[in-house]
Amino acid sequence: MEKCVAVIGCGLWGRNIVRNFYNLNVLHSVCDLDMENLKMVTQLYSDVRTTNDFNGLLLNPEIKALCVVTPSHTHFNLVKKALLAGKHVYVEKPISTSSAEALELKELAQKMNVKLLVGHLLLYHPAVNRLKMLIAQGVLGDIKYVQSDRLNINYFKNDRSVMWDLAPHDVSMIAHITGRAPLKVLSAVGAQSEIENIFDITHLTIEFEDNIITQVSDSWIHPQKRVSLLVRGTKATAILDDTIEVGKLKVYDNDKDNQKDIEIFDYLEIEPLKLECQHFLNCIEHDKTPRSDGENGYMIVKILESAENMLLGAKKAQLDNHEFRLSRSKG
Secondary structure (H helix, E strand, O other), rough: OOEEEEEEOOOOOHHHHHHHHHHHEEEEEOOOOOOHHHHHHHHHHHEEEEEHHHHHHHHHHOOEEEEEOOOHHHHHHHHHHHHHHEEEEEOOOOOHHHHHHHHHHHHHHHHHOOOEEEEHHHHHHHHHHHHHHHHHOOOOOOOOEEEEEEEOOOOOOOOOOOHHHHHHHHHHHHHHHOOOOOOEEEEEEEEEEOOOOOOEEEEEEEEEEHHHEEEEEEEEEEEEOOOOOOOEEEOOOEEOOOOOOOOEEEEEEEOOOOOOOOOOOOOOOOHHHHHHHHHHHHHHHHHHOOOHHHHHHHHHHHHHHHHHHHHHHHHHHHHHHHHHHHHHHOO
């Protein structure tokens, strides 16, 4: 494939996507409003064009695909313009922060007959896909409970909550490995520890098909990184710890008292982002539907939108209760 991909946004995560598309020999241009970011790209990849003109990329016939790696609240407008210009689009998660917008983008991609891939990265993680195979083979038995914890420090809080930043990974991953869709949010609680109106800790309980109960915890304020997935079945329990280098995936037999008696499963150690970028190019070249397509993106946004409504409703109830107590004390 010729050099036909442009990346929009080369911040901390965008640089990784720039690197991968460059190594795949398809990177045409990089666009960013920050001239220092563009200068960095020029220093690392002297043959790649840089620009701050997004609309110019839309008009360039050499560019067949755009990769949008900007804050989530900007996704809808940028992706919509790209799709209307007939470009294939890879957009970082979430596809949008509104289910109505996500649905519009999904349908627009279908109408324009172009590929739309949402960056649900863990759907391309080798260890996650090995776990998916084990579940499909019945190694764990019937799945009853899933818990995903994604806790870390983030000093660049450019999304409106940690939930929109991290939970798309958790929910899309759980749907992928179980083969079950999320049905409804049972509870959603969070805390705003540093910046008012930005939740930097959230805890969600979600019911999936076949009565699989899942809990998702995400944090921007944990000094010790924790990225773990627990899947409990009727036969065995799997734990995937993505913070360790070797032996990330372990399976424990539920019926054995000695919890040291585990089985460690091997998988190919390939960078998930490289696999995701390759998948996007393959879908374009061979006219295939992306694994994390617009429908997948829409499903995740619907659930997170429902969770956010719960979070904001709980916050409003707390404020109303606080005001009520103040008025009573003054009376």
